[in-house]
Amino acid sequence: MNKIVANADEAIRGIEDGMTLMVGGFGLCGIPENCIAALIRKGVKSLTCISNNAGVDDFGLGLLLQARLIKKMISSYVGENAEFERQMLSGELEVELIPQGTLATRCLAAGYGMPAVFTPAGVGTEVAEGKEVRVFNGKEYLLEYAFDAPFAIVKAWKGDAHGNLVFHETARNFNPLMAMAGKITIAEVEELVPVGSLDPDHIHTPGIYVHRIFQGERYEKRIEQRTVRKPS
């Protein structure tokens, strides 16, 4: 198996205007920086992005928003982002808010071939509107459907030509889940390693879930909330 592509521009081929993309990351942590830049270079429009967050004004998915390439965001928390707010209030940008655990579980459902799952998150709130409620053992659950997206874009720490991926610390977050959920999954990695050098016991995403892989360049890995303690 050799799923290596030359670069981000080649990796995103086939992503067209109006498509739905799953994008890994939590905040600015573990986001596919190179693919985001390539999407801007390509200028694909009217995207629907399923991603836990929407970046900040000048980084992450915020760059796609600035370039007005996103029609709709499906997220759990859109954070502090002035351009996002402007586009949303002006009606240019559609936003669908989903509880974070529901977002994660709908990815898992897609990757595990479960058409729908039950979760108690959102019962009795506006999130439940129009959704099927079912009681198990006296507790109410909402029926939530698996995502179905043509492309997923994820960022890993290490990967090999088979598409096997290893993530680092909390940069794992939604990445392995979205990798499982895309019909075509694109992985950018900090380090592309030779096949056989990853410990088979410690692969987070087996290559069967990954279709294209490349080593990204110049990761900025910006910190959103730099917080430090005083030396004691």
Add this chain to the structure above:
Amino acid sequence: MNKIVANADEAIRGIEDGMTLMVGGFGLCGIPENCIAALIRKGVKSLTCISNNAGVDDFGLGLLLQARLIKKMISSYVGENAEFERQMLSGELEVELIPQGTLATRCLAAGYGMPAVFTPAGVGTEVAEGKEVRVFNGKEYLLEYAFDAPFAIVKAWKGDAHGNLVFHETARNFNPLMAMAGKITIAEVEELVPVGSLDPDHIHTPGIYVHRIFQGERYEKRIEQRTVRKPS
């Protein structure tokens, strides 16, 4: 957190006659040998065991069967086991057969707080009898419920006092799933390592799912089907 107990006998305290136990392993691979021995020493009776397989005549869960401690097996494949067959045909032993993926997913559901899941396995077969069938995207699925067992017993390669577990090769199988599904989860490990020595990126079962842990003794790790190739 210190979840270390002295030995298998201490680990299984609270397991009483008539209880349901989830037991990790696939075939004889990755089975909790020390806990099985302790259950025999304790002589708890009328157990219901949820385990993918039932061991062989003189090893694994087969030892519990020989000691007539099991009332019911819930498995996907019970294999070649003369004592099992004798008890089943004589009506001493009740058997519930479940598709292997359904078994795994019902464990996952328990560990992830999903009361029930949909799977296509068994649609149109006797496994579907009495079960709810639901169509998603034109395909039929069965509604299957999460397991709910008071104890799970698993075997890992390495573990620490927090209960963090790492598995080895295909001895992983059902172990991390059953570890998530037990109300009280007992883990026996080949090697108990100091807290902090396991790489936090490579823990298969986080300690939150494990309640008691100990280092097992004298693992036999019997091979069920020794198969070799000729040197070429």
Add this chain to the structure above:
Amino acid sequence: MLDKIGIAKRIAREVRDGYYVNLGIGIPTLVANYIPHGMNVVLQSENGLLGIGPFPLEGEEDPDLINAGKQTITTLPGSAFFDSAMSFGMIRSGKVDLTILGAMEVSENGDIANWKIPGKMVKGMGGAMDLVAAAKNIIVAMQHVNKAGESKLLHACSLPLTGKKCVKKIVTELAVLDVLPEGGFKLLERAPGISVEEIVKATAGKLIITGDIPEMVID
């Protein structure tokens, strides 16, 4: 009357040895500082970590290591990383013993509103709806009254809900209260120097007062 640190200190007394705890943003985050030494408690961050440590020293920030508030953090020995599905899986299955979070409003039947104010920019619920719907024990840390002087402990929430019938306990600058399963805020403790009358005045929902109400101990 308690300040934020006082509220955090009082809540820290609810934590038990062996607990796995999820701390929300704001006052709940401060609770970590007041958990008694020697008590074994593991903090969960819903973006995929068990074993949150202190903030890093300057120069030791790691962009791959953040908490659910996107702050740089460290880990403690014995920590474990996992993906977001497992993270909410352990929350949903009741493995997280205690969730502490802030609120805009709580009703006397345990409803909580903490994510949306109609007419204002909505940032999203993040993991709050999952946490309140699933956690087996939820303590709310909040001010008793809002900036306009109105009670946040209500008969029914006026804001869009985050979850229904889920709050078990509330710690405010004035009091500690249980939310009873049958409805009603049961007054348990007064903040130092606060009278029962002041609490009655600041509570719009059904308040249940039985016998003498002791002053709380926070240190």
Add this chain to the structure above:
Amino acid sequence: MLDKIGIAKRIAREVRDGYYVNLGIGIPTLVANYIPHGMNVVLQSENGLLGIGPFPLEGEEDPDLINAGKQTITTLPGSAFFDSAMSFGMIRSGKVDLTILGAMEVSENGDIANWKIPGKMVKGMGGAMDLVAAAKNIIVAMQHVNKAGESKLLHACSLPLTGKKCVKKIVTELAVLDVLPEGGFKLLERAPGISVEEIVKATAGKLIITGDIPEMVID
């Protein structure tokens, strides 16, 4: 007429570059030996492995490393281990391109029976029901007739089903046949030296024969 190796060789020709394949016990296991050199194929074992290698050399058996038939195996570079839920997850979500398994009976609408004979000791379905219900492409490797000389390609299965409407292709010692979506076994190829008449005689279900039926190529 093909022997078991011939059936395995013919099925190996259905494998495509880049495929992930799950091989059942028996003849399907043999298919691995005949996948053309240079073709990139990864074999999945449903007990939690992608990248099955050959059997180990004597003395190199590893009790922690077995396939779904409990045989000792090895791994190839690029392999990955995972738990049983992910294993069946990747099967259920259609990531496994091809499943090859044996059968006792197949019906003309694609039903398959391969796990239970009433009155005989039942060992269990293992992963077969999951595989047949979920795999996007299923090829059955089996004998055309049973030991009693009765056809195993039937109008309707007489044995308890493993799955409904799931078999896409059948390779026997006599023929290669597609199971049509609208029902019926479409004869595609004859085994070397086997006549169409012999296949007609051995097939109890609806057999569809259109034009000349070529002899199969297996090497």
